[in-house]
Amino acid sequence: MKADPSQGPSGKRPPTPLEQALGYAFENPALLQEALTHRSYVHEHRMEAGSDNERLEFLGDAVLDLIISDMLLKAFPDLQEGSLSRYRARLVNERRLAAMARRLHLGESLRLGRGEALGGGREKTSILADALEAVVAAVYRDGGLEAARKVVERLVQPDLTRLEESKEHQDYKTLLQERCQAVQAPLPLYRVVAEKGPDHRKVFEVEVVVEGTAHRGRGTSKKEAEQQAARAALAWLQQEGSPPFPEEKRT
Numbered sequence: 001m002k003a004d005p006s007q008g009p010s011g012k013r014p015p016t017p018l019e020q021a022l023g024y025a026f027e028n029p030a031l032l033q034e035a036l037t038h039r040s041y042v043h044e045h046r047m048e049a050g051s052d053n054e055r056l057e058f059l060g061d062a063v064l065d066l067i068i069s070d071m072l073l074k075a076f077p078d079l080q081e082g083s084l085s086r087y088r089a090r091l092v093n094e095r096r097l098a099a100m101a102r103r104l105h106l107g108e109s110l111r112l113g114r115g116e117a118l119g120g121g122r123e124k125t126s127i128l129a130d131a132l133e134a135v136v137a138a139v140y141r142d143g144g145l146e147a148a149r150k151v152v153e154r155l156v157q158p159d160l161t162r163l164e165e166s167k168e169h170q171d172y173k174t175l176l177q178e179r180c181q182a183v184q185a186p187l188p189l190y191r192v193v194a195e196k197g198p199d200h201r202k203v204f205e206v207e208v209v210v211e212g213t214a215h216r217g218r219g220t221s222k223k224e225a226e227q228q229a230a231r232a233a234l235a236w237l238q239q240e241g242s243p244p245f246p247e248e249k250r251t
Contacts, residue, residue, distance in 0.1 A: 021104045024139055024151050031056075031142050033111070035134035038127060040113030053134035056141075060133030063140045064092055067152045075164060080178040091159055097129035100155045106131055172230035176210070179237070185211060188233065190226050208233055 015025045019032070026032045030050075039052040068091055072084050079087070090096070101107065107122035110131060121127050132155075140148035176188050193216070194205035206225035207216050210233050217228025 016109070018104060018106065018109045022135070022139070022151050023154050024143065024147060026138070026142050028142050031138040032135070035138040036106075036109050036131060037111045038113065038116060038121065038131070040116040040121070041111040044113040053131060056134035056137040057130045058137075059140070060135070060137035063136050063145075063148055064133060064152060067145075067149050068092055068156060071153065071156065071160060075160060079175065080182050083174070083178060087163060090163065091156060094125055094129040096159060097132045098125040100159075101128035101132040104132075104155075106135070172227050172234055176208070176230040176233055179234070180210070188230065190229065192222060192225075210237075 013029075016032075019025050034051050035053050035056050037050065037052050039054065042050070042052045065088070068088055069084070072079070072087050072091075076084065076087070102123075106128060110122055110127070112121045112127075116127075136148055136152060139151050173188075179185075180187050189209045190206055191209075192204055193207045196203045196205075201220075203218055203220060204222050204225040205216060205218050206222065206229045207214050208226070208229040213233075213236070215229050215232040215236060217225050217230070217232055219225035219228055
């Protein structure tokens with residue numbers, strides 16, 4: 001096939017700004033065009049517009065859930081299903097997806113009907129979120145799951161890093177309790193075993209008992225000491241291969 005001069009010496013077309021932002025160049029650019037086509041554009045250009053992005057949006061929702069669920073399993077090996085579901089909901093929601101789309105300047109590439117464009121459609125949260133899902137699906141159909149995974153990881157990693165560093169992730173008491181509940185084990189029991197220092201600089205020592213094994217933590221408040229005790233218990237469980245909570249024992 002004769003190379004198109006506009007595509008450079010290699011015969012390959014140069015990537016669009018959006019493809020550069022995604023870190024992925026499409027073999028079939030028509031898929032990307034479909035992902036960027038809003039139904040308002042199809043309504044106004046029935047003869048030449050092709051399909052809108054709603055079918056790809058449907059697929060992209062499932063692809064995102066799969067990839068992000070896998071990312072969460074790797075990032076938080078101690079979390080149980082309930083916490084993982086909450087974390088996924090924090091990463092995959094309309095507001096977050098629209099924020100990712102804005103980082104890509106996705107709105108500049110959308111094909112919108114005139115009325116939708118004049119009405120600020122390129123900045124609408126719902127339109128941007130739907131388009132991002134469609135773009136992920138387009139990558140999946142063009143390059144497969146691994147290509148989609150790389151794009152999603154590139155998009156989600158900043159939010160995932162913040163989630164890993166968040167205060168919620170440091171709630172070791174909740175993690176320990178969820179672990180016990182998952183295998184129908186007795187809930188952890190905490191008790192203060194020591195208080196030292198003056199009132200304005202008091203240090204508490206707390207002991208948590210899990211299945212007959214005690215672990216201690218210290219802190220400048222009872223809550224902090226309980227968190228450190230729970231953290232010590234979780235670390236021991238992981239080091240010992242998670243006894244007495246085998247991962248396969250689920251309800």
